[in-house]
Structures are given as C-alpha cells and as structure tokens.
Amino acid sequence: MNSVAIIGAGITGLTAAWKLQQQGIPVTVYEAGDHAGGVIQSVRRHGYLAESGPNTILETAPEIPALIRDLGLEQRRMYSSPAAEKRYLVRNRKLIALPGSPLGFFGTSLFSANAKLRLLREPFIAPAPASQEENLAEFVQRRLGQEFLDYAINPFVAGVYAGDPNHLSVKHAFPKLYNLEQRYGSLIKGQVLGARERKRRAEVSKQNAKKFSFDEGLQVLPQAIRDQLGRDVLFNSPVTIIQQDASGWTVTTPNETRRHSGVIYTGPAYRLPQIEVRIERYINCAPLSQVHYPPVATLVLGFRREDVRHPLNGFGMLVPELEPFNILGALFSSTMFPNRAPRGHVLLTVYLGGTRAPHIANSDFDTQLNLALTDLRMLLGVNGAPTFVHHAVFRHAIPQYDVGYGRFKTLMDEIETNAPGLFLAGNYRDGISLGDSIVSGHKVAGRVREFIRGKGDLLEAVQTLAAV
Ligand SMILES: Cc1cc2nc3c(=O)[nH]c(=O)nc-3n(C[C@H](O)[C@H](O)[C@H](O)COP(=O)(O)OP(=O)(O)OC[C@H]3O[C@@H](n4cnc5c(N)ncnc54)[C@H](O)[C@@H]3O)c2cc1C
Numbered sequence: 001m002n003s004v005a006i007i008g009a010g011i012t013g014l015t016a017a018w019k020l021q022q023q024g025i026p027v028t029v030y031e032a033g034d035h036a037g038g039v040i041q042s043v044r045r046h047g048y049l050a051e052s053g054p055n056t057i058l059e060t061a062p063e064i065p066a067l068i069r070d071l072g073l074e075q076r077r078m079y080s081s082p083a084a085e086k087r088y089l090v091r092n093r094k095l096i097a098l099p100g101s102p103l104g105f106f107g108t109s110l111f112s113a114n115a116k117l118r119l120l121r122e123p124f125i126a127p128a129p130a131s132q133e134e135n136l137a138e139f140v141q142r143r144l145g146q147e148f149l150d151y152a153i154n155p156f157v158a159g160v161y162a163g164d165p166n167h168l169s170v171k172h173a174f175p176k177l178y179n180l181e182q183r184y185g186s187l188i189k190g191q192v193l194g195a196r197e198r199k200r201r202a203e204v205s206k207q208n209a210k211k212f213s214f215d216e217g218l219q220v221l222p223q224a225i226r227d228q229l230g231r232d233v234l235f236n237s238p239v240t241i242i243q244q245d246a247s248g249w250t251v252t253t254p255n256e257t258r259r260h261s262g263v264i265y266t267g268p269a270y271r272l273p274q275i276e277v278r279i280e281r282y283i284n285c286a287p288l289s290q291v292h293y294p295p296v297a298t299l300v301l302g303f304r305r306e307d308v309r310h311p312l313n314g315f316g317m318l319v320p321e322l323e324p325f326n327i328l329g330a331l332f333s334s335t336m337f338p339n340r341a342p343r344g345h346v347l348l349t350v351y352l353g354g355t356r357a358p359h360i361a362n363s364d365f366d367t368q369l370n371l372a373l374t375d376l377r378m379l380l381g382v383n384g385a386p387t388f389v390h391h392a393v394f395r396h397a398i399p400q401y402d403v404g405y406g407r408f409k410t411l412m413d414e415i416e417t418n419a420p421g422l423f424l425a426g427n428y429r430d431g432i433s434l435g436d437s438i439v440s441g442h443k444v445a446g447r448v449r450e451f452i453r454g455k456g457d458l459l460e461a462v463q464t465l466a467a468v
Contacts, residue, residue, distance in 0.1 A: 002259045003028045003232070004448055005251045007239045007275075008266035010038025011434055012426040014225040015067060015441025016264055016448070021229065022070070023449060028260065029229060030253060032238035032267070036226035039397070040434075042217025043390055047342035049217050050300035052392030055331055055349060056080060056211040057218070057434045060204050063442045064435050071224045073214065080211040084336040086314030089155055090323045095310065095379060115147035123186040130182055135403050136165035136174060143187060155318035158328040161432065162296045162354030163400050172409070173401035209435075213337060218434075242422065243278040249421055261455070262421040262448050266441070268293060269399055269408065269428035279419040283411075291408055291428055293396035295361035299350045299372050300333070302341055302388025309381025312346055317379065325379070326360060326371040327352055345387060348376065355400065365391055399428040423447055 004020055006013045009031035017027045035041070039053035059065060068077055088095040091110055099105040106116055122143055128134055134142075136157065140149040149165065157165050161173065171178045180190030195205075204210075214220035226233050234253075241252035242263055249260045265272055269291040277285055316331035331349040334341040341347040350372045353361020360371065369389070376382040412424045423444050427433075430440035 001026065001452070002248060002261045004452075005030060005239075005242075005249065005258070005260040005263045006266065007242075007251075007264065008032075008038065008426070009036045009222070009226065009233055009235075010266060010426065010437070011040060011222060012437045012441040012444075013038075013264065013266035014222050014229075015438050016266065016425060016445045017229055017232070018067075018071075018225045019442055019445035020448060021232070023445075025449065025452060027229070027232055028251075028258065029233040030237045030239050030251065031233060031235050034235045036233065037219055037222030039394060040218045040222055041392065042219035044216060045390070046302075046388055048300070048302050048345075048347055048388045048390070049337075049340045050347070050388075050390035051213075051217055051333070051349065052298045052300070052390065053394070054218060054434055055333065056213050056336070057221075057438075058206055058209040058211055060206060060209045060433075060435045061439050063439050067438055067442075068221075071221075071228070073220065073224055076214045076216075076220055077212050078215060078337055078339075080213075080315070080336040081338060083313060084315045084332065088314055088317035089151060090317060090319045090325065090379060091151055093323065093378065095317050097314065110151060111147055115145055118145035119148065123188050125186070127181045127185050133403055133406070134170050136168045136170045139170040139177070139181075140165065143181070150322050151320050154322075155320045155329065158321070158354055158356055159318045159351075161400060162294055162328065162351065162356075162398055164355040167292075167355065167400060167402045169401055169403040169405050172405040206433075211336075215339065239275055241276045241278065244280055244419055244421065262423065262451055264423045264425055264444055264448065266426040266444075268396060268426075270396065272424075277419075277422075279422065281418045283415055283418045285411070285415065287411055288408060288428075291405075292355075292400045292402060293398060294355040294400065295353050295358050295393065295395050296328075296397035297352045297361040297368050297393045298391070299352070299368060300388070300390040301348050301350060301372070301376075301386040302345050303348070303382060303386055304384060305344050305346055307382060307384035308346055309383075310379075312348075312380070316349075319375075319379075321356055325375045326357065327375045328354055328356065330376070330380075341388075347388070348380075350376070354397070361393060362395075398432055401432075421451060423451075 003026035006017050006029045009029050017029050020027050041052040043050045087098045096110045099108045125143055140153045153165055157163050180187050184190035237253040243250045249263050250257050269288045273286045273289045312332040312335050318329040319325045328351045333349045334347040425440045425444035427437050430436050
C-alpha cells in the first residue's frame with residue numbers, strides 16, 4: 001500500500017498521521033516550514049518559556065487526554081495553577097474580575113443594574129428563525145442586551161478568535177450557542193438542560209474544561225508525535241501539485257513527486273487554492289482564498305516582580321473595544337504555569353491586532369512594544385523596562401467563521417465528495433481551538449481508514465470475480 005500523504009505538520013496533520021500510523025497505515029507528512037506544530041511555537045530562553053502562538057489546550061473531548069496518554073506524555077502535562085482561575089475584564093480603565101458564579105454576577109460592578117435585569121428576560125425571548133443567519137453581535141444584542149455584548153462578548157471574541165462579533169456567524173463560529181437557542185429556545189435554559197447531554201457524550205463545556213500545557217510548553221506535543229513518525233515527516237516540503245489518477249494520487253513538492261493512496265490537506269484554507277489540484281471531476285477551490293485570517297502580533301514580556309503592581313492573581317485580562325487601549329488582552333503566563341519565569345520575575349503574553357486592529361499587527365516591532373508597554377503601565381501598574389522580550393507576528397492567524405461561512409463548508413464537502421481520497425481537516429473546518437484540531441485530526445484519520453478499507457474490499461471483490 002502507498003502511504004497516505006498529509007499536508008501540514010500542525011497539530012491536526014500530526015494527530016491524523018499518528019492515528020493512522022497506530023493502525024498500521026503508512027503516512028508521509030509534508031510540511032512547508034522547518035518545524036513541527038504549525039502555529040504552536042514554544043521558546044525557552046534566559047530562564048523564560050514563551051509561547052508565540054497558543055498557550056493552553058482545553059480538555060473538552062475524550063480524544064485529547066487519550067492522545068496524551070497514548071504518547072506517554074502524562075508525566076509532562078501541566079494543568080494551569082488554581083491561582084489562575086480568575087479572569088479579568090477591563091471597564092472604565094480598570095481590571096474587574098469576572099464573576100465566578102450566578103450569585104457573583106448580581107454583585108459584580110462589571111455590569112449595570114439594567115444589564116443584569118435585562119439578562120433575566122433572556123429565557124422569555126423567542127428564538128430567531130433557523131433560516132436567518134445572524135452575526136454574533138445581533139444574536140447577543142437580541143438575547144442578552146448591548147452592555148453584555150460590549151463588555152463580555154466583544155472582549156471574549158477578541159481573546160478566542162482575534163475576531164469581531166459584527167462579522168462572526170453565530171451559527172458557524174459558535175454552533176453550540178446557536179443550537180442551545182434553536183433546541184431549548186433560551187441560552188440559560190439550554191445551559192441547565194444541556195449539561196445532562198454533554199455528560200452523556202463525555203464532553204466538557206469550555207468554561208468547565210481543565211486547561212493544560214507541558215513542562216516545556218505546548219511544543220512538547222507536536223515534537224513527541226514528530227519523534228514517533230521519524231523520517232515520515234518531510235520538512236521544507238511545500239506541496240505544489242496534488243494529482244488524482246486511475247490508481248490513486250501523486251503529490252509534488254519542489255523536491256520530488258511521490259505516489260500515495262490518499263491525501264489529507266491540513267494547511268490553512270486560503271492556501272489550498274495556491275496548490276494545483278488536478279482531480280478527475282473538476283471543482284474550483286479558488287473561493288477558499290477568501291476565508292479571512294486577520295493578523296495577530298504576540299509580545300511575551302518578562303518583568304521583575306516588584307515592577308508590576310497588580311497581583312496577577314488570575315488567567316489574564318481582556319480589553320473591550322470600547323475601552324481606550326490598543327492591546328486585545330494579556331495572559332498572566334507565569335501565574336498559570338510558575339515555571340515560565342525565573343524566580344522573582346513574572347511573564348505576560350500580550351496580543352495585538354486581530355480583526356479589531358489589523359494595522360497594529362502589521363506595524364513595526366517598536367510601535368507594538370510601545371503600545372503594549374503604555375497599556376500595561378495603565379492597566380497593571382507596570383513600571384521599569386522588560387527583562388525579557390519575545391516577539392512574533394502571524395500574518396494570517398486564525399480563520400474567521402464569518403456570516404456566510406456555510407458556502408465554504410459546502411465547498412469543502414463537495415471537494416471531498418468529488419475527489420474520493422482527498423480529505424480536508426483542520427481549524428478552518430472543524431473549529432479553531434487546539435482541542436477541536438486534535439478531534440479533527442482524529443476524525444479525518446477515521447474517514448481515511450474507511451476509505452482505504454473500502455478500496456481493499458473492492459479489490460478483493462474484483463480479485464474474486466477474476467478468479468471466478
Ligand atoms: C496567536 C494564536 C494564539 C492561539 N491561542 C490558542 C490557545 O491558547 N488555545 C487554543 O486552543 N487555540 C489557540 N489558537 C488556535 C490554534 O492554535 C490553531 O487553530 C491550531 O493550532 C491549528 O492547527 P492546524 O494543524 O489546523 O493548523 P496550523 O497550525 O496552521 O498548521 C498547518 C501547517 O500546514 C503547513 N502548510 C501550509 N501549506 C502547506 C503546503 N502547501 N505544503 C505543506 N505544508 C503546508 C503550515 O506550514 C503549517 O505548519 C491560537 C492561534 C494563534 C495563531
């Protein structure tokens with residue numbers, strides 16, 4: 001059997017490769033860059049451990065701990081410290097802790113009395129017709145009110161998607177929220193009643209899921225898979241042509257052409273049209289270049305403990321767009337994982353740009369550092385120069401599941417149907433979190449296995465017929 005080609009050594013591609021290899025199906029992973037993990041990039045320097053890309057994995061599905069266990073990484077997994085439970089939002093230029101319970105919600109100064117009363121009306125608001133595709137801002141205004149949109153959802157969406165609630169589709173970007181309304185008629189009712197179903201599916205809601213990384217950062221996970229795959233991962237191998245023929249597939253890079261029994265594409269959606277896809281029943285992949293990936297800049301900054309006034313007793317802070325600041329938010333990285341900074345120092349991870357301010361992510365390093373330091377001074381009482389700086393820019397960070405994203409999903413389904421043996425998986429299709437990407441890699445490996453098994457059955461049938 002020829003190996004299955006996997007394009008992209010991000011967490012989706014590597015999970016798929018590992019699962020297939022475990023089932024005795026040979027794989028070849030093609031990676032355009034020179035490292036495993038895609039946007040996962042952990043750097044250990046001068047006693048600090050910086051993450052330019054993602055910081056934590058939420059344990060939302062059983063496939064996630066199963067992968068860690070199967071790779072023998074349980075001893076290296078680190079759950080975030082209980083000291084990092086609190087989450088801060090900025091209102092009136094000050095940090096206010098997000099209430100941790102429904103009772104706390106009624107006492108918080110984060111929302112006005114009117115906003116709290118407005119929330120009580122939520123169970124009585126009729127759901128929108130299923131035929132109407134709303135953006136997240138419309139959905140939240142309708143169900144929860146303007147203040148909740150401005151001071152909870154707007155910063156939350158900046159933190160998760162680096163996105164804008166005015167563009168993101170509630171149906172595609174937040175399908176669980178959408179389904180709660182469609183199914184139970186109310187988010188509050190659905191939250192209570194849906195808990196039983198999640199339990200049955202062994203799923204954990206994002207707000208209750210445990211967060212983890214590893215002793216040397218998230219990079220440990222892709223590196224462990226890469227070590228297991230060995231020479232089956234080809235770096236500096238950007239795929240330029242995928243071709244289907246009567247006996248299977250060929251994949252071409254500037255270095256070589258190899259035969260494969262199937263192909264999984266896990267690179268970003270906007271890059272698929274840059275590959276020449278020659279399939280027997282033509283399908284135009286060009287529209288996928290329109291999937292929007294805003295730029296994000298990350299600044300990981302170390303400070304002497306005494307140079308930061310705030311106790312940093314939490315996960316981090318998010319900044320609503322209405323507040324007069326430039327950063328999207330900051331993680332208190334050394335509170336989450338104390339091994340991220342040397343003794344007597346702290347580490348903050350600051351994000352800039354996104355759909356809210358792409359010009360900032362595209363500005364130069366000095367501008368970004370000045371903006372970040374100005375905001376941190378005001379918000380956290382930071383004074384003194386950073387003792388550590390690590391900077392990264394993702395020109396195309398996270399796919400935005402904007403209103404109308406359904407047309408891209410339909411096209412992805414059509415590509416898989418029209419070209420049996422070509423599979424699409426990753427954060428542009430199955431959800432943007434690392435957990436979603438692991439599940440996506442896991443599931444696509446299952447589809448590939450079925451495809452290969454189906455071909456085996458067909459071959460057996462032909463051989464039997466020939467023998468007859
Ligand atoms: C700044 C940032 C912070 C984030 N924070 C979090 C977080 O804290 N928690 C969380 O759960 N998620 C977070 N995310 C989201 C999450 O990290 C990603 O959605 C996930 O890692 C995507 O994995 P992937 O394998 O699907 O794609 P990628 O990681 O993008 O990997 C795709 C790979 O394909 C390769 N490739 C592309 N084209 C080709 C080609 N033609 N040939 C060969 N190879 C190719 C690329 O080089 C890349 O290595 C964050 C994302 C970013 C950018």
